[in-house]
Each structure stands twice: as C-alpha cells, then as structure tokens.
Amino acid sequence: MIFLDVGTTIAIILMVLLLIVVIIIASSFRIVPQAHAVIVEKLGSYHTTWGTGIHFLIPFIYRASKPISLKEQVLDFDPQPVITKDNVTIQIDTVVFFSITDPKLFTYGVENPMSALEKLTATTLRNIIGDLELDTTLTSRDIINSKMRSLIDEATDAWGVKVTRVELKNIIPPKDIRDAMEKQMRAERERREAILIAEGEKSSAILRAEGFKQSKILEAEAKRRALIEEAQGQAEAILTVHRATAEGLRLLKEAGIDQSVLTLKSFDAWKELANGTATKIIIPSNFEGITSLVQTISEVTNK
Numbered sequence: 170m171i172f173l174d175v176g177t178t179i180a181i182i183l184m185v186l187l188l189i190v191v192i193i194i195a196s197s198f199r200i201v202p203q204a205h206a207v208i209v210e211k212l213g214s215y216h217t218t219w220g221t222g223i224h225f226l227i228p229f230i231y232r233a234s235k236p237i238s239l240k241e242q243v244l245d246f247d248p249q250p251v252i253t254k255d256n257v258t259i260q261i262d263t264v265v266f267f268s269i270t271d272p273k274l275f276t277y278g279v280e281n282p283m284s285a286l287e288k289l290t291a292t293t294l295r296n297i298i299g300d301l302e303l304d305t306t307l308t309s310r311d312i313i314n315s316k317m318r319s320l321i322d323e324a325t326d327a328w329g330v331k332v333t334r335v336e337l338k339n340i341i342p343p344k345d346i347r348d349a350m351e352k353q354m355r356a357e358r359e360r361r362e363a364i365l366i367a368e369g370e371k372s373s374a375i376l377r378a379e380g381f382k383q384s385k386i387l388e389a390e391a392k393r394r395a396l397i398e399e400a401q402g403q404a405e406a407i408l409t410v411h412r413a414t415a416e417g418l419r420l421l422k423e424a425g426i427d428q429s430v431l432t433l434k435s436f437d438a439w440k441e442l443a444n445g446t447a448t449k450i451i452i453p454s455n456f457e458g459i460t461s462l463v464q465t466i467s468e469v470t471n472k
Contacts, residue, residue, distance in 0.1 A: 205236040266334040274329030
C-alpha cells in the first residue's frame with residue numbers, strides 16, 4: 170500500500186478545493202444574449218432582472234433562471250371543437266403571436282404560461298363562436314381575429330404577455346355541411362353562368378338590331394341623297410336646254426330670218442312631229458299661209 174504523508178494529503182485537498190472554487194467562480198459569471206432576460210432570486214425571493222450583457226452571481230445566495238426570450242413567438246394550437254349559435258360543431262385551429270413584455274410577471278404571474286395561454290385561447294374562441302351562426306363564422310374571420318386578440322391581450326396583461334395577433338388558420342365544418350356548401354356553390358356558379366350567357370345573347374341581339382337600324386338609316390340617307398342629286402341634275406339639264414334654246418333664238422334674231430329660213434324651219438318642225446317613225450308626212454294645203462303667219466310673227470318680234 171502506498172501511504173501519503175500529511176503534507177501531500179493537505180496539498181491534494183487544497184488543490185481540489187481550489188479547483189472547486191475556480192469552477193464555482195467561473196460558473197457565477199453569466200452572459201445574457203440579445204433579446205433575452207434572466208430572473209435573479211435571492212434566497213428564494215425575487216431580486217432583479219438581468220438584461221443583455223455579462224453578470225456576476227454570488228453563489229449559494231443568488232440563483233438565476235433560464236434565459237427568457239423577449240422576441241415575438243408563435244403558438245400553433247391544434248383544432249378545437251366549437252359549437253356555433255345554430256348548433257353546428259366545427260373544428261377551428263388558431264395561431265397566436267405574442268411577446269413577453271415583463272419577465273417578472275411571466276415568471277411569477279401564472280403557472281405554465283404556455284398551457285394557460287392555450288386554454289385561454291380555446292375558451293375565448295368558444296365564447297365568440299357561440300354567439301355566431303355558421304355562415305357568419307365563415308365570413309367574419311377578421312372580426313373574430315380582432316375580438317380574440319383584444320380579449321386575450323387584456324387577460325394576459327397580468328402575465329407579462331403582449332398578444333400582437335390572433336389568426337384562425339382553418340375552419341372545418343362537418344362533412345355533410347361541406348357537401349351542402351359545395352352543392353350550393355355549384356348551383357350559384359351555374360346560375361351566374363346562365364345569367365352571363367343570357368346577358369351576352371341580349372347584348373348580341375341589341376347590337377344586331379342596332380346594326381340593322383343603322384344600315385337602314387344609311388340606306389335611306391343614300392337614296393335621299395341620290396334623289397336629290399338626280400333632281401338637281403335634271404334641273405340643271407332643263408336649265409341648260411332652255412339656255413341653249415334662248416341662245417339659238419337670239420342668234421337667229423341677230424342673223425335676220427327670211428322666207429326661205431322660215432320655210433326650212435317649218436319642214437324641220439314637221440319632221441320632228443313625225444319623230445322619225447312616220448313613213449309619210451302630210452303637209453296641209455294652207456302650208457304657205459302658215460309660213461306667212463310665222464313670217465308675220467317674226468317681223469312683229471323684230472319690231
């Protein structure tokens with residue numbers, strides 16, 4: 170057996186004690202990371218709250234808790250059975266966004282804060298949905314979210330928790346209700362489709378009628394303008410003929426009409442009466458008298 174002398178034994182004991190003291194002193198330094206806080210207790214009672222940085226803890230007298238996160242956190246709760254005002258049981262799962270504003274209240278305010286927050290969310294949800302019918306529940310998510318956030322935030326103030334947002338992630342009605350809703354939506358889509366088709370046919374018929382009306386108006390306007398142009402052309406033609414006749418008479422007057430010219434003009438007149446279709450022209454016996462009459466009228470005109 171190996172026997173140690175007293176000096177060696179004492180030296181070993183001192184080294185062990187020194188090592189223990191070093192370990193205790195080293196473990197007494199605590200570093201609190203960013204966005205975290207640490208609760209410090211003195212002999213079992215609250216002493217202070219450490220923020221970000223390095224701190225020294227006196228051993229055996231003070232005790233420090235685990236770092237508490239001050240960042241915004243998210244709790245996703247499982248679907249909860251909820252009964253609406255019209256006695257329909259639906260499944261709703263919620264998501265709660267919160268942050269810890271007072272680490273002291275969070276530590277001492279309630280036992281197991283996360284479980285308490287879950288139970289509070291479930292009961293608040295049942296109270297709100299119990300006053301709403303199924304159709305209102307399905308179409309009022311924003312209102313439900315706002316009411317839940319307000320009520321839960323007010324209740325968790327004593328726990329040092331700030332609820333920033335509450336969301337209904339899923340609302341699951343019973344299967345028979347879902348089937349009925351799908352049939353209703355299908356019927357509504359078919360109704361809207363029929364309305365759109367009818368409105369399209371109506372618009373098409375109106376456009377066709379309007380087009381036919383416009384075409385008739387344009388056709389009538391074209392006919393009216395054609396008749397006006399034709400009448401104006403005929404008037405211009407008649408006016409031109411009369412002007413030519415008057416010009417011919419003026420020229421004849423200026424040229425001086427004798428008996429031979431009048432006789433020739435008389436033959437031309439009888440020829441025009443036959444219009445080129447008669448094979449024979451019968452000249453009356455008093456043709457010379459008629460010629461004399463024309464000559465007398467010419468002289469009177471000249472005078």
